[in-house]
Amino acid sequence: MKKIILALILGFSSLLSAQNTVTGTVTDPQNQPLPGVSVYAPELHKGTTTDANGKYEFTNLPNGSFRVAFTFVGFTTQNKTISKLLKENTLDITLSESVFEMDEVVVSTPFNKLQSQNVMKVEHESIKTLQQKGTSTLIEGLATIPGVSQISTGTSIGKPVIRGLSGNRVLVYSQGVRIENQQFGDEHGLGLNDAGIESVEVIKGPASLLYGSDALGGVLYFNPEKFADENTFKANFSQKYFTNTEGSNSSIGLKTSTDNWKFLARGSFNTHSDYKIADGDRVTNSRYNETDFKTGIGYSNSSFSSVLRYNYNKLDLGIPEDGIAEQSSSKNTMFPRQGIFNHLLSLNNVIFFENSKLDVDLGYIANDRSEFEDSNDASLRMKLNTFNYNAKYHFPKMGKIETILGVQGMHQTNTNFGEEFLIPDATTNDFGVFGTANYEWNNSVLQAGLRFDNRNITSEEHGITGEEGYFQALDRSFDSFNASLGYKTKLAEPLTLRLNVATGFRAPNLAELTSNGVHEGTNRYEIGNPNLKTEQNVQTDLNLEYKNSHFEFFVNGFYNHVNNYIYTSPTGDVIDDNDVFAYIQDNAQLYGGEAGLHFHPHPLDWLHFETSFETVTGKKDNKDYLPLIPANNWNNTIRTEFKIKDWFQEGFATLNVSSTFKQDNVSGFETASKGYTLVNLGFGGTVKLGKTAFDVNLNGNNLFDKEYIAHLSRLKTDGIPNIGRNIVLGVNFNL
Template sequence: MKKFIIALFLGTSALLQAQNTISGTVTDMFNLPVKGVSVSISELHKGTTTDENGKYQFSNLPNKTLKINFTMLGFATQNQSVSIGSNEIILNVLLEEAIFEMDEVIVSTAFNKIQSQNVMKVEHETIKNLQRKGTSTLIEGLATIPGVSQVSTGASIGKPVIRGLSGNRVLVYSQGVRIENQQFGDEHGLGLNDAGVESVEVIKGPASLLYGSDALGGVLYFNPEKFANANTFKANFSQKYFSNTLGSNTSLGLKTSTDNWKFMTRGSYNTHSDYKIADGERVTNTRYNETDFKTGIGYSNSKFSSVLRYNYNKLDLGIPEEGIAEQSTSKKTEFPKQGIFNHLLSLNSIFYLENSKIDLDLGYIANDRSEFEDSNDAALHMKLKTFNYNLKYHLPKTGKIETIVGVQGMHQTNRNSGEEYLIPDAVTNDFGVFGTANYEWNRNVLQAGLRFDNRNIKTEAQGIAGEEGSFEAVDKSFDSFNAALGYKTNLVDDLTLRLNIATGFRAPNLAELTSNGVHEGTNRYEVGNTNLKTEQNIQTDLNLEYKNSHFEFFVNGFYNHINNYIYTSATGETINTNLVFDYIQDNAKLYGGEVGLHLHPHPLDWLHFETSFETVTGKKQNNDYLPLIPANNWDNTIRTEFKIKNLLEDGYATLNVSSTFNQKNVSGFETTSNGYTLLNLGFGGTMKLGKTVFDISVNGNNLLDKKYIAHLSRLKTDGIPNIGRTIVLGVNFDL
């Protein structure tokens, strides 16, 4: 009897493993098999590639409708929806040739469509493409995307700016979790490293419907590195050298997968000396060191899919206060400096029901930030701990209507243990509930949603009332209703129109509510305002996009009206020689957009020309200009693609000319900035030396060694120029 039960169990297990498979053949327009096509089911974290006969297969799939993505350079991306319900499904796919970039699945929006099907215009860029530009940090690479800029402090700290909005007005997601790391401060970087990141998606506009408070200006959504294909093991090593900072970036990654289990790990180390300006002098104490470690484990079967990820990031950052002083190539930071430890733990799970699914994201972030003035005893020491959750229920599809409802929330504590207090000890709680629906018919898509949020902030009293560094106890609650409506249509076969109207909000942050002292790096005595109201905006976006096999053209326009915009205003008083600034509110408006084209002339299949122009204007209700508005930029790139037989595959060479215009539209305490033009070159590809295969890249940034000061540089007030000529050498091995 015992043997019979064991045999029955083994037989049943084998039968279950054999259930719900999907396989097929991928061919081109000439009915020839296509080898090396990437086939993926993103929500299951499953991936494979077609073999020499164009065949692929997945097994152990849930009983539901799955989206299967087929991508291959040189072919148009296909995103097939397949209802899984029988033991074996055959899905054969015909790929059509396409010259332009692959159409990627957009994860940051609710329904995970590929970009061509998406109602919102979302900028998608792979980290590999950003790295090919030779930038030294992740945010510097993002600033090359039209509509995105950065507030920088030297070469180490960068804060993203989306269409003129930054700080707490831009929300950042990593591993499916919103990043919380005291981002209210201009001198506080994101603490994110591009190692172990697959791609980034940029939502330019209010996204409070999906993400709640702080998504007033937009969202940066970082997609983590994909797991290895089933039943494979991969090892990867990369090394970069930066001539200007004598810096290096080293990364090593390992990953493996079975049909059900996945595992990956990656470590990287980044170290740089003080950066040089165009005349060869170094900016003292802009050196920094970064250690980053990422790991993840995943499991999926026919009932659920779950991924647990962990990211540890350690930053040792010099704070440049002396400008161009002692010249050194040391990588050991001097005082003053920052020490930051960031732990990010995320659990992303999907549970499959009969005709629906539940999507649950849980996250925990521990951010430990210290500032050291003249000794290893921290003058400022803040510990921020954040737990957040996001639960979404995908209702059964009704005809052509897809619907999602969900709840989202956050519990956050801030504790100080240093001598100085920048913000008080506090507890913040968020809760939001939302619903959104997507309706498709013929060439049209309509998407709409509603959301309600509450944020409660409680702070503790600190110090002696009326004296510098003291805080009164605060207990505030902020509510907001928001809505979004989007429409997409294909006017003709190659012409797409998108129109979106959305509202967003941002509750005042702790610094705006409670500040009482000199703000680091600004030499301003800032006074908070406990009577501040919630910022509330409404933005209209219009996107027109034309694309055929050899020509692509886009126009993005936006108008953003913000009620109760929070900013600092000089009172005319001084405290200890520092001007006093109050936090006040006024209505504001921002408008502008991006326009660009990509030309791939026939029969010159190896040649690409890309150009884009971006502009934004920000004004208060009285028509005074808003601060920290990026200057207009015109970017031009010529890219060639080539092969060198028996030596170089997928070769490329790029010539980039980026022109930033004068910025004369400044707020009361800003100064104007002159324009400048930078020349950048790039070269790379996949080399084959015998059986050894590796990628190489060579970049020359600011090749003419132009001396310039970016308008959004925090070193601008001291007249310190940005980085001079930089040569970047990179090599990447798949071991």
């Protein structure tokens, strides 16, 4: 059956003949062959695995340079480049042993170095690692990364916060395309499902040089699931159960590849009842349902690589408005609720020349968002259609200098179909051009870049002058120049220093420019300011890392100055029993950082201790605190690794203690938050019974059923606690 599927989907590949080839052997320090090593060429989306003799082979490769990564658990990842391919090439690799996490190729930065080689400090986490922590949503998993938090509404809606900046100040990328889903709204979540996502990269700081407007605070870059290794067929099924919400998460996927063609598809369904707080009561209408489908097809030969991906996501979200009211374990949402349909289509093309290449990403997103107050007739419905393009030309390498020149742009339209208007019908056009260079010598790297952007926003007049819901016509243009400079060096063999200075910008969004009414979920009347200026920031980052075979330590510090920071401030007026807030601007500063260590004592090879601390403070020029700044957090984990004979492999057990401190540094309309400590347990591994093998994970989160209210919870003003004890059982079968 597998052979038939391969033939039907990928039969054309037999018509193509191989040209350049790379072969080799991967060995350990004792010169013994290593079977099962993952060998992956990211630009071609091609992968293979070493055989029993440690051998691998790639065929039909393009001219010019060829970059490949070698990854194996327990060994240091190596990223190798053949500067000019011949007809036949040999690349033998010796991997050195490492007890720490595997190094990964960073895709979110332009030169695709290994994380350890990158000038910028970029956090990289596999989705599998985040899932092993037992979180029920993707954003909950992200919030376990130092420097990342979430603004949440129950368990269904979460918005990322990077070092105190959120909303349109954090840019999200998936499938190489910037996500546009009305993320300015308080009740608008990320709109992504973790099924079919391989890993996430977090840039904690301004990345406008690479991504333009809205990357002022940082970037979340989601890497999609890799295709199968060449000439293989794989299928898997996973199932998770959540005791607190009586929830279920099911996912099934298949993928196959030949030398040239690649195909994958994955479907998922996620359903949850109202979540329970510590005393056993449920938070009424915090239930939600999610359907997700991802598919992709790719083709590569000696001249180019092309990958087309599609993601459909449907969300049915209840909005908890009455707190602890009707108690039910039903998964059918009540009113008010949201219905969201999201379509994401992406096309990545890499064209290879003799000594250079052109990388082009095209994306289209259709976001259809409806809000239902008391009937199935949408009171508010917005359709946001966005077309993105991103082209980068990698010049031939000149000595030790690599150079990239790129253009990016976006065309976006927002159209209203409901009775209520949250923002007016509008059109947004972006255009940006940038250049960046990387110079590497000895143990040091210098990277610099410059960029210019223009954003034009036009909107239509709507409503009656002087009444709620009136929007005046708008035609604004915003320009910005941005630059970055980064330096990395080894102060000693185990000690690395990174220093980065970068600017970023964010043009004001439609809500900030045009609002005139009660913003859903905020219970306040908001008035926009059509004269707002562009936010512009300068951030300095310092990173120190020390690593030897049994000890790893890092410390990150940052200072971020933001000119014309946009926020809402009470005017003292009241309209229809709602306090009136207006959008104004002031300069602001944010500063803080993260520190942590990972200790692996010798000779206890099965034991790991990890600890990290994160802090951020945000103030306006008048010394008042900024709103929505996360509380300080201290996170500690003890992890053991083991196996039980031949039937239980790659076993692990974890004890995690996460202490969040009180938050007294609040803005004028916020209230202080108490500190709390949560205890979490995890257990898992691979079970082998004959020829059957499956992964199992068991997690106990908030094990002691602690009642607490997170500072960034939107239910905090109503005194509604966060989720209580939650036991999560997950299994994954490779079919």
